Amino acid sequence: MLLKELVEKKLTCYEEGFDDWKDAVKANGVPLKNEGYIDDSYLDAVIACVEKYGPYIVIAPNIAMPHSTEGAPGVYKTGIGFMKTERPVHFDPNDPEKDARLFFMLASNDSEAHLNNMMQLADMLSNDDLVADLLNAKNDEDVLAVAAKYSEE
């Protein structure tokens, strides 16, 4: 189960909220930075990417997937950083459908491992009940409970 793995690898964080989406992206990257997956240059690239292409990283209501390119400078390991905020972060002031509270930052320098992560992420996020439970999670303990609840499926 991907969620359990993210907790075990210390790639999770929980925040109240952010007025600026750029601060949210940076906070999402902190655990990945601490664990040696990325450095600040990758976070700058992710922010530049959103500025260039718009808030397409909000892939579904409440769900953002910040990332730049595979093998980008500043990426040292392949993994996903998870952040949950209590307040929605606005990526487009005119479009509430581009608000996010669940953040999954992608870092990859290994396309095979990344694809495996993405398949697990797609499966997980396609489960509306799981997403609803995750929106109520406030800490690692809650996330592990969500992981346990859905891991038999």
Place this chain on the structure above:
Amino acid sequence: MLKVIAACGNGMGSSQMIKMKITKVFKKLGVDVQVDHNSVGAATSMASNYDAVFVSQNFVNNFANAAGRGVKIIGLKNLLSEQEIEEKIVEAGLDKK
């Protein structure tokens, strides 16, 4: 066989997500399809080799040229919604190819 491509800003995130989801929906609809994925930059120059391009709504305008040449450009709001994907595939007539 139908040939489609999923595209996103960099080709590693949402385009892979779209590829997985549309592959699933096409299978459900019984459509024989080849699904590729790439960055928007690369996909714009390759688009005329495909029957359809699937992108986040944000990127639809990047494919105006291909649309003019008859390629179906499918913009998705919720990349995870199989219902939205299925509706748009049917609307574009891609299930009949």
